[in-house]
Amino acid sequence: MSEEQVITKEPETAGAPKEWEPKIIGFLCNWCTYAGADLAGSSRLKYPANMRVVRVPCSGRVDPQFVLKAFERGFDGVLVSGCHPGDCHYAKGNYYARRRHMLLQKFLEHMGIEPERFHFDWISAAEGQKFAEVVEEFTGQVKKAGPFKGVGK
Amino acid sequence: MENELRQKAKELLESGQVKQVIGYEDGSTAFKSTPCFASSPEDADRLVWNPTCVNNLAVYLPSAVKQGKVAVAVKPCDGRSVVELIKEHQINRDDVVTMVVPCPGVLNPDALADIDPKTIKNIEWKGDGISVTTDSGEISIPREKAFLDKCLSCTLTDPAVTNIKLGDSPERSPLKDKDAAIAEYEKMSVDERRVFWAKEFTKCIRCYACRQACPACYCKECFVDKNGQVWALKSTDPEANWFFHMTRAMHLAGRCIGCGECERSCPMGIPLTLIGRTLEKDVEEMFGSGAGQDPDALPILGSFDLTKDPDPCPE
Numbered sequence: 001m002s003e004e005q006v007i008t009k010e011p012e013t014a015g016a017p018k019e020w021e022p023k024i025i026g027f028l029c030n031w032c033t034y035a036g037a038d039l040a041g042s043s044r045l046k047y048p049a050n051m052r053v054v055r056v057p058c059s060g061r062v063d064p065q066f067v068l069k070a071f072e073r074g075f076d077g078v079l080v081s082g083c084h085p086g087d088c089h090y091a092k093g094n095y096y097a098r099r100r101h102m103l104l105q106k107f108l109e110h111m112g113i114e115p116e117r118f119h120f121d122w123i124s125a126a127e128g129q130k131f132a133e134v135v136e137e138f139t140g141q142v143k144k145a146g147p148f149k150g151v152g153k
Numbered sequence: 154m155e156n157e158l159r160q161k162a163k164e165l166l167e168s169g170q171v172k173q174v175i176g177y178e179d180g181s182t183a184f185k186s187t188p189c190f191a192s193s194p195e196d197a198d199r200l201v202w203n204p205t206c207v208n209n210l211a212v213y214l215p216s217a218v219k220q221g222k223v224a225v226a227v228k229p230c231d232g233r234s235v236v237e238l239i240k241e242h243q244i245n246r247d248d249v250v251t252m253v254v255p256c257p258g259v260l261n262p263d264a265l266a267d268i269d270p271k272t273i274k275n276i277e278w279k280g281d282g283i284s285v286t287t288d289s290g291e292i293s294i295p296r297e298k299a300f301l302d303k304c305l306s307c308t309l310t311d312p313a314v315t316n317i318k319l320g321d322s323p324e325r326s327p328l329k330d331k332d333a334a335i336a337e338y339e340k341m342s343v344d345e346r347r348v349f350w351a352k353e354f355t356k357c358i359r360c361y362a363c364r365q366a367c368p369a370c371y372c373k374e375c376f377v378d379k380n381g382q383v384w385a386l387k388s389t390d391p392e393a394n395w396f397f398h399m400t401r402a403m404h405l406a407g408r409c410i411g412c413g414e415c416e417r418s419c420p421m422g423i424p425l426t427l428i429g430r431t432l433e434k435d436v437e438e439m440f441g442s443g444a445g446q447d448p449d450a451l452p453i454l455g456s457f458d459l460t461k462d463p464d465p466c467p468e
């Protein structure tokens with residue numbers, strides 16, 4: 001077998017053509033959602049492994065540019081999640097984030113990106129269960145929306 | 154009106170109340186005027202006010218006030234840019250004297266499409282449209298053809314920062330619905346819009362004329378110019394163009410007053426005002442306030458409302 005063949009060889013179990021899996025990026029606040037993700041992990045909760053996590057200090061750190069960049073690079077879905085209202089480590093970062101991202105979601109739809117591809121949520125450090133559910137639901141939703149066709153054509 | 158404007162400008166300069174008056178003067182042709190920076194009473198004689206005075210002069214304010222107090226001729230729409238600049242602390246209220254000119258509407262260049270530009274001698278308001286003096290006589294152009302779309306739907310009165318009011322405000326009887334273009338656009342499906350903008354943005358040559366003409370794009374270093382942190386490629390590949398325009402739009406969210414200078418300056422004919430208006434509408438619907446109204450208000454994305462802001466998962 002050539003090197004290339006080794007690399008591209010399907011695992012023995014793969015019978016039918018492999019199902020398309022969405023590529024999702026998640027910007028998670030360090031103080032709550034990221035810890036919630038940890039809890040989901042240590043509680044051995046199952047959820048789809050489609051999401052690449054970027055840990056940020058606060059949901060208020062998430063510039064709409066991050067989300068736009070993700071779509072520019074062809075991610076199929078973007079999740080932003082932070083502390084519940086009243087629980088932000090920096091008191092009000094999440095309130096600014098909320099305005100910005102609720103607006104961004106609407107604007108994205110107006111500019112041609114389905115709202116299903118973007119999700120903004122509150123998940124606390126104690127909500128491992130909610131984390132697993134949100135990721136599962138969002139992954140399903142993006143899957144349904146299908147592969148993102150990109151912004152350039 | 155023009156005399157009144159010159160007179161006021163002269164007074165302000167003579168008395169030393171302002172260092173500079175920004176207005177319009179005749180441009181290189183009779184169908185264009187150009188910004189005028191008058192710093193002496195004699196300069197003030199060059200000031201004009203006619204349908205070709207299209208530019209939003211607020212764009213010059215942040216740098217102009219560094220040399221001292223400035224008086225500026227503003228149309229009601231441009232006046233809203235001044236409000237935004239004050240609100241965003243780019244200029245002090247005390248550093249600017251606004252001279253609000255009575256504006257029946259400004260020239261849509263398409264109105265002159267059938268006239269040989271070389272023969273045009275003068276353009277002025279007449280009746281509710283304009284009158285174009287050419288070598289072979291006078292041509293009247295009715296309002297609906299003469300003015301820019303934004304003027305045909307304009308309902309604006311004096312801006313919240315009026316210092317000197319010149320003439321009487323013309324009556325406003327909008328001929329067009331401000332959102333006619335949006336309504337048309339919104340008929341497209343989400344995916345059709347994606348394709349629409351991909352096509353439009355592909356045309357962009359990244360000359361940044363839109364940004365330069367924009368009174369709200371006053372950043373000392375725009376994100377696209379940063380070399381250390383390259384967010385958007387400088388080349389004109391479609392994805393980078395999309396990223397530039399989408400980011401610029403978000404930077405203008407809740408701040409764009411819809412003067413249309415971006416679209417007017419774009420050499421590639423990209424419908425940029427459609428983006429601005431879409432976003433402006435979203436902001437109004439979600440947060441209930443608009444740009445350019447209250448100089449004491451907080452910027453929309455720099456504030457929040459605990460009780461009224463929409464929530465992703467209301468408890």
Ligand code: SF4
Pocket residue numbers: 364369370371372374375376377400401404405
């Ligand atoms: S596009 Fe954004 S970063 Fe660039 S000048 Fe405008 S507001 Fe500033």
Ligand code: SF4
Pocket residue numbers: 356357358359360361362363364415418419420421422423
């Ligand atoms: S003015 Fe037009 S071509 Fe130039 S950067 Fe702006 S959109 Fe692109």
Ligand code: FES
Pocket residue numbers: 029030031032057058059060082083087088089090091092093094
């Ligand atoms: S610290 Fe979690 S949202 Fe601000």
